[in-house]
Amino acid sequence: MPTIRLINHQPLTVRVSQFTFQAPFAHRAGQHIVLQAEIRGTLVRNYYSIASPPFPDRQIELCLRHDGEFGGHLRGLAPGDTVECSQPAGKMRLLAPSDPAVYFAAGTGIAPVRAILLSQLAANPQAEALLVLGARHSKELLYREQFDALAAQHAGFRFLPTVSRDDPAWRGRRGRVTDHFAEALAGRSDLAAYFCGQSEMVAALCALLRSAGIADERQCFERY
Ligand SMILES: Cc1cc2nc3c(=O)[nH]c(=O)nc-3n(C[C@H](O)[C@H](O)[C@H](O)COP(=O)(O)OP(=O)(O)OC[C@H]3O[C@@H](n4cnc5c(N)ncnc54)[C@H](O)[C@@H]3O)c2cc1C
Numbered sequence: 757m758p759t760i761r762l763i764n765h766q767p768l769t770v771r772v773s774q775f776t777f778q779a780p781f782a783h784r785a786g787q788h789i790v791l792q793a794e795i796r797g798t799l800v801r802n803y804y805s806i807a808s809p810p811f812p813d814r815q816i817e818l819c820l821r822h823d824g825e826f827g828g829h830l831r832g833l834a835p836g837d838t839v840e841c842s843q844p845a846g847k848m849r850l851l852a853p854s855d856p857a858v859y860f861a862a863g864t865g866i867a868p869v870r871a872i873l874l875s876q877l878a879a880n881p882q883a884e885a886l887l888v889l890g891a892r893h894s895k896e897l898l899y900r901e902q903f904d905a906l907a908a909q910h911a912g913f914r915f916l917p918t919v920s921r922d923d924p925a926w927r928g929r930r931g932r933v934t935d936h937f938a939e940a941l942a943g944r945s946d947l948a949a950y951f952c953g954q955s956e957m958v959a960a961l962c963a964l965l966r967s968a969g970i971a972d973e974r975q976c977f978e979r980y
Pocket residue numbers: 788802803804805806818819820821822823824825826827828863864865867868978979980
């Protein structure tokens with residue numbers, strides 16, 4: 757198995773960190789990898805989506821829960837440490853940079869969605885794209901500052917963050933990402949749709965998109 761080498765990691769929220777690794781391979785936006793490590797005498801494998809678009813230097817960013825078994829192990833690594841890693845794989849990909857697109861993500865499901873969205877805006881800065889990002893609390897909206905900045909830079913990009921739990925200071929949208937489906941689609945059926953999250957959210961979005969006239973081959977998703 758090839759290895760990836762840790763460059764650094766930094767907390768994004770109380771539960772999630774971003775890890776930057778040097779990879780020996782090139783990847784396509786939307787793909788995932790399988791990491792493998794021996795943790796307390798047991799060989800453990802975990803899937804992680806690559807949260808960054810392809811960079812020329814082959815650095816990759818992962819955005820992951822650091823409070824579980826594997827995430828905790830990764831958090832204990834120091835820069836320069838290596839982790840066994842599969843080749844990138846998976847069916848999520850940018851369909852066409854010129855296609856108007858709608859993106860939905862909740863929690864760490866933002867990882868492959870971010871990679872594809874950043875690829876689309878890099879390839880086509882005028883792209884018509886909209887992201888609905890969900891979290892329980894506003895402090896858990898991953899990469900919120902980056903998406904706010906992208907919305908300010910790209911006239912065609914809209915960012916709709918939403919918070920599902922009680923958060924008195926939050927003045928924005930409330931509820932789950934699916935609660936904002938109608939606003940995001942605005943009656944359109946000509947969009948490519950990219951989404952990632954827990955199975956229940958993914959199943960709900962598949963059904964909503966189908967009923968909105970967006971064919972299965974225009975739906976690109978990953979479920980965790
Ligand atoms: C294709 C694919 C891509 C994935 N990409 C990512 C990714 O980019 N980032 C990522 O964080 N995970 C991702 N996952 C999930 C990941 O593989 C792990 O299952 C998850 O991170 C928990 O691993 P752990 O060993 O650290 O925690 P565990 O010890 O297995 O979990 C401990 C507990 O923490 C909670 N928990 C931990 N992680 C999550 C989570 N992501 N969502 C909800 N609850 C959680 C749960 O309550 C869980 O029972 C992906 C899964 C798949 C199939």
